[in-house]
Amino acid sequence: MFDRVRARLAPDTDTHRDPAIGLFVDGPNVFRDEFDVDLDDLRDVATDLGRVGVIRLYLDEHATPGLIQAAEARGFEVTITSGDVDVKLAVDATALSTDQTIDTLAIASRDTDFKPVLEHAATQGIETVAIAPGSHGRSDALQNAADDAITLGS
Secondary structure: OHHHHHHHHOOOHHHHOOOEEEEEEEHHHHOOOOOOOOHHHHHHHHHHHOEEEEEEEEEEOOOOHHHHHHHHHOOOEEEEEOOOOHHHHHHHHHHHHHOOOOOEEEEEOOOHHHHHHHHHHHHOOOEEEEEEOOHHHOOHHHHHHOOEEEEOOO
16 A cells, blocks of 8 residues: 555656657658758667667668668667568557657658658647658648758758
8 A cells, every 4th residue: 555655755757758759761752862861860860869769760672781770770669661661650650649658750752652641640639740751842732731840952
């Protein structure tokens, strides 16, 4: 009984923690020749938002071993799919938003396919951030669906 009383009277340290950020990067859409996106820049954006809980880079089977190694060396969890990465990224991001694993969902992409993912996360009380790979890589639909928008290189 004393343990239950002590637990109720003890300060709730969990309410004072930094929010858990989930960063999901659409690799084929972000790492294109026309954009000058750096893995460190993406990681910095995530850490600026709060405590990094999940940081994933989604790639297709055409990804170079150098990119995979560089991402893993910087703490990214790399997910490689045999086809289009959009479905896997969307399912994973939606699942983590639904089970309250993250407090903020950040998606780095220029693909409007992720608009429903951001909208769903918002209905779950999750803050949302759309990260564009560059000023000419912005998606108005993603920016408008998100609580906040960041453009890399600006």
